Amino acid sequence: MAGAGAADLLVLRGAVVLTHDKPGCGNSTGNWRTQSLAARAEESLAAAALLSSHPAVASKECGLYGVSQGGWVALIAAALDARVRFVISNSGPGVSPAYQDRFRILNDLRQDGQDGTALTEAGRWLYERADRLLAGQFLEDVLASQESFKGSSWYHLTTRYFDTWFLSPKAWLRSRRCSRRYPEIHTASPCSLAPDTACS
Known part of the structure; x- marks a missing residue:
């Protein structure tokens, strides 16, 4: 590596x-x-x-x-x-992958000029989507809920990393064995993965 x-x-x-x-x-x-x-x-x-x-x-x-x-x-x-x-x-x-991803997406929205209401709504959906998928809800149900936000100004920037031309959401989630086998990896901080590690 x-x-x-x-x-x-x-x-x-x-x-x-x-x-x-x-x-x-x-x-x-x-x-x-x-x-x-x-x-x-x-x-x-x-x-x-x-x-x-x-x-x-x-x-x-x-x-x-x-x-x-x-x-x-x-x-x-x-x-x-x-x-x-x-x-x-x-x-x-320095933070969990879930936190890092939400930070990146919300920062993209800020740079795009989205207002506080849009940031709050997008942030709520990011948390809800991750929680539902990690809880094992069916992908089709989560994506159906996501479609209800399609008219929102933040929709494209919030979903583009997961719903892209090179990677369908179904293929992406099928490949996320990590979610099912090691769900804590998505939400864990670096220190929780290696608690006995000294940082220098």
């Missing part, structure tokens, strides 16, 4: 580094937009296990370095497997 420049720097400092691309990037097949963070964490753990199996590093501590979204992936992987002894999160999470 380390960027190429960071990998080179780590190697210069004596670390053994294995990098891998998320699906659809570099030489990896697939589509990162349809993969859950938990599935990506499992891939990272598989890469770490492969590296750790090499005799030259088998007795060494293994950690993960994640940049941006990779910071979330590294934290989730560390929470899933105690063999990950350390995490370096570069420009990674």
Whole structure:
């Protein structure tokens, strides 16, 4: 999960580094937009296990370095497997993914000139939609409720990340195994995923 420049720097400092691309990037097949963070964490753990199996590093501590979204992936992987002894999160999470996403969307609405009433209504819908989906409500029911806001000035900016030409809502939710398997990942703070971690 380390960027190429960071990998080179780590190697210069004596670390053994294995990098891998998320699906659809570099030489990896697939589509990162349809993969859950938990599935990506499992891939990272598989890469770490492969590296750790090499005799030259088998007795060494293994950690993960994640940049941006990779910071979330590294934290989730560390929470899933105690063999990950350390995490370096570069420009990674400071809040939960749900909070970060709502902040980004509401900020887009502010930049678009939406008024306080529109921000409040959009924010309420974002919370309600996430809560209903995480509670296991049928996608069709949630999307039917969402359609009632279609005439609202905030509708397009609030739904465009989830309802786009390259990713249908049904495909997106089917791919969110993370929601069903690890629902706390969407709402957890970084510190709750790794409570015994010292930050520096």
